[in-house]
Amino acid sequence: MIGTNLLERRSKPERITDQAWQHLVSAVNTAGDSIRDTARSARHTSAGLADGAGDLVGSAADEARHRATRAFDALAGRRPALPWTLLVGAALVGAAIGWAAGTAARAAGSHDRAVEDIDFVDVERPDSPAETDR
Structure with a gap:
């Protein structure tokens, strides 16, 4: 009951920002999990391909995290650094x-x-x- 009153008192842009952030986080996590599963299966099939897929997974996850952070900052009204x-x-x-x-x-x-x-x-x-x- 107390938690719901606090959430209801926030402004509409703050609620929208929080919802957008939650969607981005779940999308990044889902994408990361599926990529990790693909990388694991590739590792079992070929050792050479697994090293490349592991690097790809790391760079894709880093890029997704970077984009999610920039999207959250944009929704919060913060400008990117010079x-x-x-x-x-x-x-x-x-x-x-x-x-x-x-x-x-x-x-x-x-x-x-x-x-x-x-x-x-x-x-x-x-x-x-x-x-x-x-």
């Missing part, structure tokens, strides 16, 4: 590309300035044959 590793990696790659482009631009710019800064000067030599004729 992928900081991806963001930091993209920033580092962008910085490296910018640095390379800046270095290449500076190298190209300094090459052009060196050619333009050359001044040619006429030098008159005292032993020059042209000056003796004058």
